[in-house]
Amino acid sequence: MDDAEVLKKRGYIMGINLGEGSYAKVKSAYSDRLKCNVAVKIIDKKKAPRDFLERFLPREIEMLARVKHHAIIKTYEIFETSDGKVFIVTELGVQGDxxxxxxxxxxxxxxxxxxxxxxxxxxxxxxxxxxxxxxxxxxxxxxxxxxxxxxxxxxxxxxxxxxxxxxxxxxxxxxxxxxxxxxxxxxxxxxxxxxxxxxxxxxxxxxxxxxxxxxxxxxxxxxxxxxxxxxxxxxxxxxxxxxxxxxxxxxxxxxxxxxxxxxxxxxxxxxxxxxxxxxxxxxxxxxxxxxxxxxxxxxxxxxxxxxxxxxxxxxxxxxxxxxxxxxxxxxxxxx
Missing domain, CATH: 1.10.510.10 (Transferase(Phosphotransferase) domain 1)
Known part of the structure; x- marks a missing residue:
């Protein structure tokens, strides 16, 4: 199942590409539940280096789930598919960086x-x-x-x-x-x-x-x-x-x-x-x-x-x- 189909099943309509690296990419999407646009970071664990998977990714997920502050990007949802892709759905910075x-x-x-x-x-x-x-x-x-x-x-x-x-x-x-x-x-x-x-x-x-x-x-x-x-x-x-x-x-x-x-x-x-x-x-x-x-x-x-x-x-x-x-x-x- 491709990324768009995965997101559609979770209530998101995938939009444009916001950025892409060797093992991760960021897409915009529209959330039916939230009634707004969001950012979706998609990490392919099959392509990611071991150090990232063992140290940095678990820390990032832990931090995102823990921090809640008005000046920190809001995390709505984190889930993983059976084929080894992690989806991190967050607030979208609509004015860019x-x-x-x-x-x-x-x-x-x-x-x-x-x-x-x-x-x-x-x-x-x-x-x-x-x-x-x-x-x-x-x-x-x-x-x-x-x-x-x-x-x-x-x-x-x-x-x-x-x-x-x-x-x-x-x-x-x-x-x-x-x-x-x-x-x-x-x-x-x-x-x-x-x-x-x-x-x-x-x-x-x-x-x-x-x-x-x-x-x-x-x-x-x-x-x-x-x-x-x-x-x-x-x-x-x-x-x-x-x-x-x-x-x-x-x-x-x-x-x-x-x-x-x-x-x-x-x-x-x-x-x-x-x-x-x-x-x-x-x-x-x-x-x-x-x-x-x-x-x-x-x-x-x-x-x-x-x-x-x-x-x-x-x-x-x-x-x-x-x-x-x-x-x-x-x-x-x-x-």
């Missing part, structure tokens, strides 16, 4: 970035309080719903923290994720604190949000590591950022793991405090347009980003070139 959004629209204004980043940070706080670490935080794993709210996805490298008999966290030795978002201790092959690794990746994500480019060029890992270990963070001259925003990024991109912020410190940072912001713990009711959505539409419109002036054209071209390079980096730099 954050990287594609920034490539189309450019760097985000700080007030918009703050709202999105607060949503992401709240999701990581929720995970860390459950002793769950993501270990693959990157813009491609941050989907946007119809109102441009962040939805964290892809728990393929996530895991529960292991502790020794004294309750101390056992360091991780699995070097996973993408080099462009990886902390220096991970790139150096040093056993690491997984929660602290997540914070570094958050710093990279926030840099991309407000700058529209990567903080480091990973085409030369040795050079990148040198800059990271010297705690050098260069912000583009074309971007005017607040001191508070730069300070938060700088503190997350701290090479000394004993001084890097924890997630509570990230959330308490002065840049994250905005009394006028809409609470990230509430979602708009179906059919209602949130303040967040209206703000983004006002800035960018529905279909296209802001038209650059003649003076901004060169900056726009440089930024898009940086992000095109970023896409190439992400494709080649899985650890």
């Amino acid at each position: 954050l990287l594609e959004f920034i490539k189309r629209r450019g760097a985000l204004p700080e007030d918009v970035a703050r709202k999105m980043f607060r949503q992401l940070a709240s999701a990581i706080k929720y995970c860390h309080e459950l002793d769950i670490v993501h270990r693959d935080l990157k813009c491609e794993n941050l989907l946007l719903d119809k109102e441009y709210n962040i939805k964290l996805t892809d728990f393929g490298f996530s895991r529960r923290l292991a502790r020794d008999e004294d309750g101390r966290v056992i360091l991780s030795k699995t070097f996973c994720g993408s080099a462009a978002y990886a902390a220096p201790e991970v790139l150096q092959g040093i056993p690491y604190q997984p929660k602290v690794y997540d914070i570094w990746s958050l710093g990279v994500v926030l840099f991309i949000m407000v700058c529209g480019s990567m903080p480091y060029d990973d085409s030369n890992i040795k050079k990148m590591l040198k800059l990271q270990k010297e705690h050098r963070v260069h912000f583009p001259r074309s971007k005017v950022l607040s001191v508070e925003c730069k300070d938060l990024i700088y503190r997350m991109l701290q090479p000394d793991v004993t001084r890097r912020l924890c997630i509570d410190e990230v959330l308490m940072h002065v840049w994250m405090q905005d009394p006028k912001s809409v609470s990230d713990t509430t979602l708009s009711k179906p059919g209602e347009s949130s303040h967040h959505q209206n703000q983004i539409k006002a800035l960018y419109g529905k279909e296209s980003g802001p038209e650059p002036s003649d003076n901004e054209q060169v900056i726009q071209e440089e930024r898009h070139a940086d992000l095109d390079k970023l896409s190439e980096q992400v494709q080649r730099t899985s650890l």
